[in-house]
Amino acid sequence: MEGFFMAVQTGLTIGEVAARTGLSVSAIRFYEGRGLVHPERSPGGQRVFLRSDIRRLSFILIAQQIGLTIEEIGQLLSSLPDRRTPTKRDWTRISTAFRHLLDERIALMERTRRKLDGCIGCGCLSLKKCQLYNPEDRARGLGTGPRFLLDDVSVVSTES
Incomplete structure (x- = not known):
């Protein structure tokens, strides 16, 4: 006390x-x-x-x-x-x-800065690029939100 x-x-x-x-x-x-x-x-x-x-x-x-x-x-x-x-x-x-x-x-901030002008995908800023990098929306298999940015993934495989 x-x-x-x-x-x-x-x-x-x-x-x-x-x-x-x-x-x-x-x-x-x-x-x-x-x-x-x-x-x-x-x-x-x-x-x-x-x-x-x-x-x-x-x-x-x-x-x-x-x-x-x-x-x-x-x-x-x-x-x-x-x-x-x-x-x-x-x-x-x-x-x-x-x-x-x-x-x-x-x-995360550095990845965002690197990818800011391109795809921060997918919640897509460029439908033309998205057809190349994320065919048939395969990024959805990586999880929700901007997976290419959050997981530092650059390209989704085109193989099924």
Whole structure:
């Protein structure tokens, strides 16, 4: 109980956290509701954030800007401690997983850039090319959506 009162005395209000992170108060409440931050409550019921929550919220902001979902962000943050400032080792662990997701996103973006002017198929931009690359809509066997882009497939075999 003594640790809680120390956190309340040294903690930050939601308004202070919003000012430090650039996030709106409602966004911080949303992230709390999704379990991404875990503020304590003061005896009066106010949220009290640790300074380490600023880092967590900043990470969330960056991760969302590169396209990670709330679920992906939650999975990454789940390995961090909730009630103490993460150590360098903690952040190294999360950065390894984050780097993997970034590499996947970068590869997808590079494939998209390479194929942007041609077929990103099939949801087809060129019916003439599609007759050559995807005869009889054989790409449907690869799954739904733009399979040539998502799977980095360039040509569908013309064999049955």
